Amino acid sequence: MIKIFTQETLLRYVYNELPAKEQQEVEQALLHDADLAASCADLLLAQRALDGLRRAPSAQSTETILQYSRSFLRKE
Amino acid sequence: METMQPSDSALISLYIAGQESAFAQLLERHKARVFTTIQLIVRDADVAEDLLQDTFIKAIHTLKSGRYNEEGKFSSWICRIAHNMAIDCFRREKRSPVMTVDTTTHPFTSLSLAEEGADDALTREESHARLRELIQELPAAQKEVLIMRHYGDMSFQEIADATGVSINTALGRMRYALINLRKKMTAQPVFYDQNLYPGDTTSVRVQRIAS
Numbered sequence: 658m659i660k661i662f663t664q665e666t667l668l669r670y671v672y673n674e675l676p677a678k679e680q681q682e683v684e685q686a687l688l689h690d691a692d693l694a695a696s697c698a699d700l701l702l703a704q705r706a707l708d709g710l711r712r713a714p715s716a717q718s719t720e721t722i723l724q725y726s727r728s729f730l731r732k733e
Numbered sequence: 734m735e736t737m738q739p740s741d742s743a744l745i746s747l748y749i750a751g752q753e754s755a756f757a758q759l760l761e762r763h764k765a766r767v768f769t770t771i772q773l774i775v776r777d778a779d780v781a782e783d784l785l786q787d788t789f790i791k792a793i794h795t796l797k798s799g800r801y802n803e804e805g806k807f808s809s810w811i812c813r814i815a816h817n818m819a820i821d822c823f824r825r826e827k828r829s830p831v832m833t834v835d836t837t838t839h840p841f842t843s844l845s846l847a848e849e850g851a852d853d854a855l856t857r858e859e860s861h862a863r864l865r866e867l868i869q870e871l872p873a874a875q876k877e878v879l880i881m882r883h884y885g886d887m888s889f890q891e892i893a894d895a896t897g898v899s900i901n902t903a904l905g906r907m908r909y910a911l912i913n914l915r916k917k918m919t920a921q922p923v924f925y926d927q928n929l930y931p932g933d934t935t936s937v938r939v940q941r942i943a944s
Contacts, residue, residue, distance in 0.1 A: 665904040668911075674888055703911045706918070707883050709861055710868075714768040718782045719760060722789045726756050729793055 741807040770884040774819035812885030875910035
């Protein structure tokens with residue numbers, strides 16, 4: 658029997674939010690359903706593009722936070 | 734071989750017990766996602782740096798005063814604080830939608846320039862700047878879910894709870910956000926450079942299945 662997966666299920670799949678059994682079912686379906694695989698690839702490409710925007714703060718901000726934490730400990 | 738990293742929960746317990754290095758690890762693990770969440774909302778790198786500090790200082794107070802509730806994930810909790818602070822700040826200052834990130838001195842950019850050549854890095858930075866603009870153009874509800882899920886590491890259920898909607902609504906908003914972004918990206922060939930949109934999608938599929 659061919660199981661139909663919604664776009665919302667695919668979305669939960671690419672964000673690792675599906676229970677293990679359902680995740681396996683999606684992965685099996687991806688091997689046989691080219692349209693589903695293409696939709697999944699689109700989502701993964703969008704994820705990859707969004708990942709590219711991730712930025713780290715400056716070292717100075719990080720050090721300020723750590724310094725605050727250390728001094729907060731001394732006040733206690 | 735990959736070394737086992739302590740969980741956030743374990744690090745929090747160690748930190749509360751007085752081990753400062755545990756907090757340094759937590760900060761290292763989460764600072765980029767928190768910073769990106771804030772930056773996408775306030776659209777100003779300097780303000781984002783300040784709010785990042787405020788966010789973690791609030792976390793320090795909560796953790797050290799024993800008021801931290803272990804029920805949820807630390808990553809979601811810290812990003813919720815950041816999100817609320819950024820929204821408050823944005824509303825207060827009513828900033829105009831201008832990105833003022835100094836891309837010439839940012840350490841990430843410097844690293845890129847050294848590693849992949851100036852032209853490639855500049856093209857990539859331009860693509861990223863445009864993508865940030867496209868995110869700002871999304872309807873507010875879609876943008877909120879996208880930031881919370883992708884950068885804030887909140888689950889769709891957590892987002893639904895935080896925003897007072899059903900999980901299906903949260904999923905639907907995310908889906909439309911990605912569809913909208915994809916439409917706009919497809920309309921602009923700059924997004925099809927190798928940095929953002931590799932031509933062969935097969936490898937992407939295989940990667941996800943293998944992970």
